[in-house]
Every structure is written in structure tokens, then in C-alpha cells.
Amino acid sequence: MDKIKFATVWLAGCSGCHMSFLDLDEFLFDVAEAVDVVYSPVASDIKHYPDNVDVCLVEGAIANEENLELLLEVRKKTKFLISFGDCAVTANVPAMRNMLNGTDPVLKRCYLELSDDSGQIPKDPHIVPELLEKVQPIHHIVDVDLFLPGCPPSAQRIKDAIAPLLKEEKPVMKGREMIKFG
Amino acid sequence: MSVNTLKIDGIDVAVEAGTTILKAAKQAGIPIPTLCHLEGVSDVGACRLCLVEIKSNPNLVPSCVTEALEAMEILTQTEQLQEYRKMIVELLFAEGNHVCAVCVANNNCQLQDVAIEVGMDHTRFNYRFPQRDVDLSHPLFGIDHNRCILCTRCVRVCAEIETAHVWNVAFRGAAAKIVSGLNQPWGDVDACTSCGKCVDACPTGSIFRKGDTTAETTKDRSKVEFLSNAREKHQWTR
Ligand code: SF4
Numbered sequence: 001m002d003k004i005k006f007a008t009v010w011l012a013g014c015s016g017c018h019m020s021f022l023d024l025d026e027f028l029f030d031v032a033e034a035v036d037v038v039y040s041p042v043a044s045d046i047k048h049y050p051d052n053v054d055v056c057l058v059e060g061a062i063a064n065e066e067n068l069e070l071l072l073e074v075r076k077k078t079k080f081l082i083s084f085g086d087c088a089v090t091a092n093v094p095a096m097r098n099m100l101n102g103t104d105p106v107l108k109r110c111y112l113e114l115s116d117d118s119g120q121i122p123k124d125p126h127i128v129p130e131l132l133e134k135v136q137p138i139h140h141i142v143d144v145d146l147f148l149p150g151c152p153p154s155a156q157r158i159k160d161a162i163a164p165l166l167k168e169e170k171p172v173m174k175g176r177e178m179i180k181f182g
Numbered sequence: 183m184s185v186n187t188l189k190i191d192g193i194d195v196a197v198e199a200g201t202t203i204l205k206a207a208k209q210a211g212i213p214i215p216t217l218c219h220l221e222g223v224s225d226v227g228a229c230r231l232c233l234v235e236i237k238s239n240p241n242l243v244p245s246c247v248t249e250a251l252e253a254m255e256i257l258t259q260t261e262q263l264q265e266y267r268k269m270i271v272e273l274l275f276a277e278g279n280h281v282c283a284v285c286v287a288n289n290n291c292q293l294q295d296v297a298i299e300v301g302m303d304h305t306r307f308n309y310r311f312p313q314r315d316v317d318l319s320h321p322l323f324g325i326d327h328n329r330c331i332l333c334t335r336c337v338r339v340c341a342e343i344e345t346a347h348v349w350n351v352a353f354r355g356a357a358a359k360i361v362s363g364l365n366q367p368w369g370d371v372d373a374c375t376s377c378g379k380c381v382d383a384c385p386t387g388s389i390f391r392k393g394d395t396t397a398e399t400t401k402d403r404s405k406v407e408f409l410s411n412a413r414e415k416h417q418w419t420r
């Protein structure tokens with residue numbers, strides 16, 4: 001059997017879900033046995049998302065143009081997309097700026113009010129991705145095949161979700177251990 | 183005392199006349215999810231989570247405010263009911279601003295609990311991201327309207343058990359909001375005795391003790407029932 005082509009992406013999240021993934025400890029050996037990591041901020045150096053990925057864990061909400069572009073690319077090139085962690089599933093903390101009405105209040109607060117006198121709002125269209133007006137969970141933009149909530153999902157929860165997938169079975173997402181938010 | 187006999191999910195149940203379907207189901211060991219129901223205060227049927235099906239009645243009814251009558255045949259777990267309950271919980275999450283990861287009630291929240299119970303792993307509805315405020319004017323407690331699900335448990339416990347009637351529901355539709363006094367800051371309402379019953383009654387992290395940070399809030403869920411039993415049945419211990 002060919003190895004499963006496996007990827008992880010990090011969008012608007014704190015990378016905590018990826019850290020929790022690394023907490024899988026020795027189970028990572030089993031994962032490594034079963035998959036080829038073809039793209040990942042923590043397990044690969046490849047810069048462009050490849051074609052024909054089997055399974056991808058997507059961490060983070062969609063907060064800027066780069067997140068959006070990458071998510072669309074990931075969806076197009078991936079068979080089984082997992083919404084990984086509360087930021088991906090609910091938009092979570094990154095979406096708390098939605099209540100402030102637009103990006104201006106956040107940018108001004110971060111880059112002007114809290115800076116010393118030299119503060120300026122970063123603006124360089126091809127280098128710094130523009131913030132989107134509204135932060136969204138990923139399933140509001142693309143189809144998602146599995147939701148894996150948690151902030152972060154515990155290593156045990158990640159394991160219980162991934163282990164069946166390695167055997168090409170769908171995990172049962174039920175009960176406090178598997179689906180509690182937060 | 184007259185007794186009504188009926189069937190709930192095929193189980194024969196006999197209850198005192200005047201008993202609600204929710205209580206009858208509990209007696210039969212059949213769990214029905216609830217949110218606005220709180221033992222010890224009156225029921226209002228606000229959340230609709232406890233909906234059940236009665237044979238020969240085309241409408242679903244909220245079991246917390248419907249009497250269990252003679253010869254009723256009730257179903258509590260049909261596919262339709264389970265789907266509606268899940269939708270209700272998804273709508274509650276989409277309606278307010280629930281960020282469990284940074285909430286005082288994380289791990290101790292009845293909205294989280296029912297989300298798990300109905301099997302919700304995401305919401306299909308668009309989040310509203312409403313602009314709501316937080317009132318920290320009370321010396322001991324705070325209310326964060328972002329997490330309020332308008333169950334009115336605080337309103338009822340304060341009016342019926344503490345008899346201070348600090349809380350009320352003001353405005354309509356999407357603007358509906360729990361207010362203290364005459365829509366004043368909570369800390370300015372003289373009627374509040376600072377008894378803390380609304381803190382324990384609130385199912386979510388909306389009303390909390392000041393100083394609690396993420397996941398620190400604990401709530402004494404059966405306190406209100408105990409107080410009402412003490413008053414009405416003179417059960418002084420629990
Ligand atoms: S009130 Fe409950 S559901 Fe809402 S954010 Fe807090 S823990 Fe989560």
C-alpha cells in the first residue's frame with residue numbers, strides 16, 4: 001500500500017494545535033510509518049502546497065488574504081480536509097476582532113496607540129497580506145470532511161481522530177473527550 | 183391524589199396529576215436535554231431544547247411546561263427531535279459570542295455540556311458576532327452579555343427565591359437583553375442583596391464572580407433546588 005500523503009497547515013492560529021500534535025510523542029513514530037509528510041510548518045521544509053494530498057490538518061481561522069488563498073489551494077488539492085482546533089472550527093480568539101467592526105480599530109491599537117512615536121500601519125500589498133474585514137471559520141469558506149475541536153485539541157484527542165484515518169476508517173467524534181470546545 | 187399513567191419511549195410511567203412531561207421522563211430514567219429549566223424555580227419554556235413528540239399531536243411540545251396527561255404516548259428521542267436539538271444549540275453558539283478557550287466557565291458550562299450531549303462538533307450557521315457589553319459595576323460579580331443565552335434563569339431565581347427582582351428582559355428580537363434594575367449598571371441597583379444566587383443559576387459564563395479567570399468559575403448547580411426544598415418541604419440538609 002502506498003503511504004498516505006499527509007500535510008498540516010497553519011493559518012490564523014497560535015500554533016498551539018501543532019504543538020499539541022507534536023505532543024503525540026511516540027505515536028509520531030506510527031504516524032511517520034504510515035504517512036509521507038508532504039507539507040507542514042513543523043515537519044517539512046517544502047514551500048509550496050503539493051498536488052494530490054490525502055489528508056490535511058488545517059489549524060487556524062481565515063483572517064487575511066494569504067490564509068484565504070492557501071485554504072482554497074489546500075481544498076483543491078486535498079482529499080480529506082480536517083478542521084483542526086477551535087480557531088479553524090469556530091474562528092475562536094482571532095474572531096474576537098469581528099465585534100470591533102472592521103480591521104481599523106485593531107490595526108490602530110496595535111501599530112499606533114501601543115507603539116512608540118515611530119509607529120506605522122504596515123502596508124505592502126505583495127509582502128504583508130491584507131487583513132480580511134471579518135475572520136471566519138474554515139467551513140464557512142470550503143467543505144470540511146472532519147471537525148476536530150479543542151483549544152488545543154489534546155494529543156489524546158488528536159490520536160483518537162488520526163489513528164482510525166491511518167487505517168482508512170472514519171473516527172467517531174462523540175462525547176466530552178472528542179468534541180468539547182475550549 | 184389522582185394519578186396519570188402514560189408511555190414515554192415505550193416505558194409505562196405513573197405520575198401525580200400536574201407533573202410535567204420532563205419530570206415524568208426523569209422519573210422513568212429518560213434524560214431530556216434542558217437549558218432554561220432549573221429545579222427550584224418556575225418554568226418558562228424559553229430554550230425549546232426539551233421538545234418532545236406526543237402521538238396524535240402534530241406539534242412538538244416543550245416538556246418542561248407541558249403536563250403529562252392520562253394515556254399520552256410520548257417520544258423523546260426521534261431523529262427529528264435530535265436534529266432540532268442540535269440545531270438549537272448550534273444557533274445559540276452562532277447567536278452570541280462564545281469563545282470557550284478564554285471563558286471563565288470553560289469546563290463548567292451547561293451550554294458546553296448540551297453541545298456535547300447533542301453531538302455538536304461545529305455550527306452550520308453563520309456567526310452573528312453581535313456587539314454586546316460587559317457590566318463590571320457590581321463589587322462582587324460581573325455579567326458578560328456575549329455569553330448570555332437569554333434563558334432567564336437569573337431573572338427567575340432573583341424574583342422567585344431571593345425576591346429582589348433585579349433582572350428583567352428588555353428590548354426585542356435580536357436586541358433582547360438581560361437588564362438589571364431599570365436598565366442601570368448592576369452595581370447601581372439597590373435591590374440587589376449580593377446573595378449570588380444568579381451566579382449559581384446562570385448556566386453559562388455570563389454571570390460570574392469577579393476575579394475568576396479562564397475555566398475558574400465553579401457553580402453550585404443544585405443550590406437553588408435545595409433552597410426551594412428547604413422553604414417548601416422543610417428539608418434543611420442536602
Ligand atoms: S459560556 Fe459556555 S459555551 Fe459560552 S464561551 Fe463560556 S464555556 Fe463556552
Ligand code: SF4
Pocket residue numbers: 339340344346347348349373374375376377378379380381
Ligand atoms: S446577587 Fe442575588 S439579589 Fe443580586 S441580582 Fe443576583 S440573585 Fe438578585
Ligand code: SF4
Pocket residue numbers: 325329330331332333334335336337360383384385386388389
Ligand atoms: S445571564 Fe445567564 S442566567 Fe441570565 S439569561 Fe443570560 S445565560 Fe441565562
Ligand code: FES
Pocket residue numbers: 215216217218219226227228229230231232233244245246247
Ligand atoms: S428546558 Fe424546556 S424549553 Fe428550555
